Amino acid sequence: MKSSVKIGSVMGIPIRLHITFLLILPIFAYVFAINPQPFGFEGVEPPITRYSLSVLTAILLFASILLHELAHSYMAMRYGVKIESITLFLFGGVSAMEEMPRKPGQEAKMASAGPLTSLVIGFACLLIYGNVISPNPALSQNPAYLTIWILGAMNLVLGIFNLLPAFPMDGGRVLRSFYARRMSYVKATQSAAAVGKFFAILMAIFGILVGNLWFPLIALFIYVGASEEERSTRAEVTLENILVKDIMTRNVVSVSPSLSVEDLIKFMFEKRHMGYPVMEGDSLKGIVTFTDIQRIPYIERPVAQVSDIMTRDVISVPPDAQASDVLRLVSSKNIGRVMVIDNGAVVGILSRTDLVRILRLRSE
Structure with a gap:
């Protein structure tokens, strides 16, 4: 963090x-x-x-x-x-x-x-x-x-x-492991999450009846935690056995490190993407996003270059990586996209939007 x-x-x-x-x-x-x-x-x-x-x-x-x-x-x-x-x-x-x-x-x-x-x-x-x-x-x-x-x-x-048998407490995970011996991992998570939500509702009602606001607040924390665990588990399982190379964007649109920030903004509006790899020839130099632009004052944007604001430490994955692993990666790192690199060469890009689109299609 x-x-x-x-x-x-x-x-x-x-x-x-x-x-x-x-x-x-x-x-x-x-x-x-x-x-x-x-x-x-x-x-x-x-x-x-x-x-x-x-x-x-x-x-x-x-x-x-x-x-x-x-x-x-x-x-x-x-x-x-x-x-x-x-x-x-x-x-x-x-x-x-x-x-x-x-x-x-x-x-x-x-x-x-x-x-x-x-x-x-x-x-x-x-x-x-x-x-x-x-x-x-x-x-x-x-x-x-x-x-x-x-x-x-x-x-x-x-x-x-x-x-306590409720996510995100450890007891919720112990309960899921008990269920997982008898059913699929997703159903086990749903069952454990349901117990957690029921427990949270009872705790909230008890807190209201005794006039203690701490119980409803803790209950809200438990309810949200159970819902998030259920959602994230379903997403990870849905993306299992899907390879990055099957869903990545192969025609990678890149920008030059010498491009001005002002021209980069125009380029973003034209291409309608919020992040781009920064390439010099076939060499990957970094990645630049709209968040990087926001840190530059308006008056400096005509003279500032992409090389001045880009992130040089690029997070990448191989094309044979699992899409579920990339989902965990972008969630833990709080990033919008990862570069796909094979033998040192950029072969594609995979964004959080791509992952969400696949999740929706698979859930349909």
Whole structure:
């Protein structure tokens, strides 16, 4: 994500912090500071100690979430799945995986690894607090050790919540793996998504009845997540066994790197495409889109050239690649098109629009 920053790597996986994480971290710290014991540090003096412990607890909580995601990633890597990154953001953590294991047993193990890790951390913290800290007055009266109890309770909640049988929680994937042993992958996804949507509706009704707005908000998150999982799975399966070379555009229209941005705009209106490869002879130099043009002020467009605004790091695929793999690629990279290159030569281009058109035709 462009709005995230890399802070390091674990097991070769880039760890990133999203901008929303930087917003939610102080909120969590403040909540811990104003809540009474044993759920917070209200009354701890001096204030610097109270807020320091609150910040520490918030950081350790998100470190637990990172361990949760690393457990998913480790299990996925054992099955040959590439993990592009792990990002901590507003709602927790997300592992960006190249693909989801299709074998029911593999998906179940990968999905359950995260919640089980959270439950282990939770039970371990509570056992330490209950058997070591609580019986010892010298330790139990020290508010610093309360952090262990809070981490234990929060990790138990995290583990149980993620085991709910609803997408996008891990329990939804475990449920799909159960269904996939008895039916096709698409039908298994539809069945698991239906359970998730039903669960979300019940949660929303409960929240309205008790007057708690958090439940409807979480229910909306679950409902949308289930719908998106169902849609994306259906799209990927629909595009399976379709090769890029069968649906790509072979007559590639390109532009010169020396073309002015102003002339490029006229060219786009004429050809009615929003992106073009930049070619110099038979050599691919980059790719330029309407988004690149928008970053150039109007007054500079007559003198600025395509070479000044083009993207030089071109994402490409071979002609024998699966269309379903390209769909995941353009979705994860948030790009509109990929170049098709065979033995170093540009042989075609495949856009997001082409993929959507094929999806519509196949669904018909």
